[in-house]
Amino acid sequence: MKILVVEDSRYSPASLQHYVEHFGATAVCAANGAAAIELYEQHRPDLILLDLTLPDMDGLALAGRIRAIENGGEWTPIIFLSSTGQDDDIEKGIAAGGDDYLLKPISEIVLGAKIRAMQRLVLMRASLLSLTRKLDAANQELTRISSIDNLTGIVNRRAFDEALSVEWRRARRHSNPVALLMCDIDYFKLYNATFGHQAGDKCLRQIAATISRHSERPSDIVARHGGETFAVILAETTIGGALMVAEKIQQGVRDLDLHHPASPTGQVTLSIGIASAAPGFDNPPDDLVLAAEKALYRAKHEGRDRVCRADAA
Numbered sequence: 001m002k003i004l005v006v007e008d009s010r011y012s013p014a015s016l017q018h019y020v021e022h023f024g025a026t027a028v029c030a031a032n033g034a035a036a037i038e039l040y041e042q043h044r045p046d047l048i049l050l051d052l053t054l055p056d057m058d059g060l061a062l063a064g065r066i067r068a069i070e071n072g073g074e075w076t077p078i079i080f081l082s083s084t085g086q087d088d089d090i091e092k093g094i095a096a097g098g099d100d101y102l103l104k105p106i107s108e109i110v111l112g113a114k115i116r117a118m119q120r121l122v123l124m125r126a127s128l129l130s131l132t133r134k135l136d137a138a139n140q141e142l143t144r145i146s147s148i149d150n151l152t153g154i155v156n157r158r159a160f161d162e163a164l165s166v167e168w169r170r171a172r173r174h175s176n177p178v179a180l181l182m183c184d185i186d187y188f189k190l191y192n193a194t195f196g197h198q199a200g201d202k203c204l205r206q207i208a209a210t211i212s213r214h215s216e217r218p219s220d221i222v223a224r225h226g227g228e229t230f231a232v233i234l235a236e237t238t239i240g241g242a243l244m245v246a247e248k249i250q251q252g253v254r255d256l257d258l259h260h261p262a263s264p265t266g267q268v269t270l271s272i273g274i275a276s277a278a279p280g281f282d283n284p285p286d287d288l289v290l291a292a293e294k295a296l297y298r299a300k301h302e303g304r305d306r307v308c309r310a311d312a313a
């Protein structure tokens with residue numbers, strides 16, 4: 001334990017330092033406020049013993065300065081040393097950010113007891129801080145896990161809804177369009193029936209990776225929207241831009257050359273519905289989803305393995 005001892009050494013030569021070291025702690029000594037601040041910044045002690053009367057500044061003011069320097073969540077116990085022990089002094093000391101006080105001349109036994117008590121608090125606080133940090137990390141991991149689809153590793157429907165809503169509001173602020181792609185694997189039921197569920201899962205992972213690879217901008221968000229349906233949010237993208245991305249994705253899937261004998265093309269293909277809209281105050285993001293879904297439905301209806309566009313309201 002490191003203790004910063006701040007007192008005018010002219011009046012109590014080295015005795016406090018002696019006591020502190022007697023308790024197995026390391027003493028760092030300052031004879032005035034300016035030196036105390038410097039040593040505090042340099043050593044970040046575990047405890048401060050602070051005389052109320054210093055040659056260059058008031059002990060109360062120094063306590064306030066130290067509290068102002070501490071980082072958020074940091075807290076160094078301060079014990080004031082008072083020669084009067086008047087209620088007023090004590091009250092002011094605690095109000096200035098102190099935690100306890102000691103009456104001068106200092107009793108070695110009382111000092112030892114207070115150091116032990118503060119040490120307990122410091123240890124408790126450190127373990128609380130470490131627990132809080134672990135809890136924060138666990139919470140972050142939980143949030144990450146709860147937004148990821150287990151099978152494909154891309155974001156899930158819940159995170160998609162959230163992301164679209166955030167993007168929608170951002171686009172409204174900047175008067176930008178938002179585009180949405182709804183990509184659905186053709187005849188996937190038959191794929192599962194032909195090759196089994198495990199092969200179906202593998203196919204879903206490959207399609208997710210291919211869609212992600214061709215959604216190149218950092219702001220593009222690829223999500224698993226449902227069983228074999230994937231959604232792509234494209235920020236600041238018009239219907240023309242969305243069409244280009246959709247065609248790249250389709251080509252990427254064709255290039256995978258996944259054998260699908262039950263499909264008329266003999267390959268795994270995608271049908272894609274695209275929509276783009278400029279968010280206003282009276283068109284919710286659901287309208288964009290609906291428009292892209294309608295376009296996807298048309299792509300299916302018109303024979304699959306194609307991109308259909310719709311203009312959202």
Ligand SMILES: Nc1nc2c(ncn2[C@@H]2O[C@H](COP(=O)(O)OP(=O)(O)OP(=O)(O)O)[C@@H](O)[C@H]2O)c(=O)[nH]1
Pocket residue numbers: 151184185186187188189190192196197198199200201204226227228300304
């Ligand atoms: N292997 C696997 N299959 C899934 C998963 N989620 C959904 N499916 C299957 O995806 C199939 C989707 O079938 P449908 O909605 O009839 O669509 P489709 O057979 O692709 O036909 P179209 O979309 O009209 O071309 C169903 O058989 C689901 O069981 C999954 O996580 N893994």
